[in-house]
Amino acid sequence: MIFDKALNAAPDRFTVIQLSRYTTWEIGGPTASVIVNTLEELTETVKFVSENSLPWVILGKGSNTLAPTEGWHGVVILLSGELAKFSFNGSLLTAGGGVHLPSMSGAACSQGLTGLVFAVGIPGTVGGAVFMNAGAYGSSISELVEKVRVLHPCGSIEYLTAEDCGFGYRRSRFQKDDSIVLNVVLKLSENAGGGNELRREAREILQIRRQKFPLHAPNAGSVFRRPDNGSPPGKLIEDCGLKGHRLGGAMVSPTHANFIENTGNATSSDVMRLIELVADRVRQDSGITLKREIRRLGERI
Ligand SMILES: Cc1cc2nc3c(=O)[nH]c(=O)nc-3n(C[C@H](O)[C@H](O)[C@H](O)COP(=O)(O)OP(=O)(O)OC[C@H]3O[C@@H](n4cnc5c(N)ncnc54)[C@H](O)[C@@H]3O)c2cc1C
Structure with missing residues (x-):
């Protein structure tokens, strides 16, 4: 079987999942996977897969991912527990890489904090959004980033500024290296019109997206990037x-x-x-x- 190498290396450590259940395209066969709840579990898992030469990947909500129908031969790592929590401190929002972006955007609106309303309909995780520099309506997550805490596969932890992240249009340095987004600190602003106004704005955005996008069918959002000349x-x-x-x-x-x-x-x-x-x-x-x-x-x- 395609996932035998991972399972043979550690039968008790990994579970076989169907990638079709973990991607918004609902496509993808079996793979070995593991859910990690803490930084320690993640560090230990990355050490294990590296030492055993197993390919690995962090999967968020799979909303920008095409997974092979025949299955994958590596280990899919899913961030959960303390790696999928967020909290507010004034207008600063600290979120784990596994946090569901629309839920967090909704919570920021309810707190009367503006900046993240554009993300209310982007069905990924915070880690996936930083990796992709997700955005909509002329805003993108990079504009809010104060700090990103990453885990390098060698086990070291680094704090990056937005500038260090090499953000561009749907680009970041994370697309070129193997570092894992652990947490991100986002700087939001108090909304003069309060939470109700932001919630209304969020509802309007969701309504527009329901009309514009084929949300009735499994898909992965925009397939192609906007070319340099700006043509949609x-x-x-x-x-x-x-x-x-x-x-x-x-x-x-x-x-x-x-x-x-x-x-x-x-x-x-x-x-x-x-x-x-x-x-x-x-x-x-x-x-x-x-x-x-x-x-x-x-x-x-
Ligand atoms: C209906 C629909 C609408 C969409 N609309 C938009 C939109 O308006 N704007 C937009 O920008 N995108 C949009 N998208 C695309 C997608 O939601 C975003 O790209 C999102 O940020 C991907 O997040 P994810 O967690 O699903 O990433 P995944 O698809 O799970 O992963 C994408 C990449 O990120 C990496 N990754 C994930 N988490 C981490 C982590 N913690 N550390 C390091 N790497 C990580 C993965 O390894 C993978 O390479 C849309 C998608 C859908 C289905």
């Missing part, structure tokens, strides 16, 4: 006549062409082939090269 990928794809185009169980969303829907039985290969087909057609028709925003499980790009 959805418009470029729509202009090629690809809205609704299907390949196997994967379909370019008829609602928003930069989304790919799993119509029920899509495989990771259906999705990858559709991504390549779309990128080829856009290149032929407009001369623009689209780059992927979504990531294959465990890849470094």
Whole structure:
């Protein structure tokens, strides 16, 4: 079996999960996995997988991840317990890498703290958001970052400033190294109009997203990054006549062409082939090269 190496190395340590249940595309076969609740458990796990040459990856909510239908040969590490908690100290918000971003955004609104309302509909974790520099409506998480505490695979801990994180449009240094986002400190501001105003704003954002995005079908948000010339990928794809185009169980969303829907039985290969087909057609028709925003499980790009 694909996960045998991990299970043979430590049968009691890992559990087999189906990645389709841990990714918003609902695609992905079996893998070895472990839930870690404390920094000590995480440090020990990373030491073990490194010493046993097992590939590993931190998985958040899997909302930007394409996992292989045939399963994965490494260890998926899930952050929970004290690594998935957040707390406020005045306008400073400290959150673990495993915190659910929309819940945290909602809590900040209720506290009358502004800055995070843009994230109310981004269905990832804090770690995934920092890794991707997630954003919407002209704001991104990097603008709020005071400090990030990371664990390096060698076991050392480092505190990074926003500048150290190498943030750019959907970019961060974490995409190039193996460091793990343990916690982040975000600087929010008191909202003059209080919590009710922010909650109303959040509800409006969610309403707009329900209309604009195909939230009825499994997807992973925007598939392609916005190209340097600023053209919206959805418009470029729509202009090629690809809205609704299907390949196997994967379909370019008829609602928003930069989304790919799993119509029920899509495989990771259906999705990858559709991504390549779309990128080829856009290149032929407009001369623009689209780059992927979504990531294959465990890849470094
Ligand atoms: C319906 C929908 C709407 C979306 N809308 C938006 C949007 O408006 N704006 C936007 O930017 N994105 C959007 N996304 C994409 C996605 O939600 C974000 O990229 C999110 O930040 C990913 O978080 P995650 O926890 O799901 O990451 P995952 O998919 O679980 O992981 C993504 C990457 O982050 C790494 N990672 C996760 N946690 C850590 C950690 N603690 N330390 C180090 N690395 C880590 C993983 O290893 C992986 O490489 C949307 C997705 C969906 C499904």
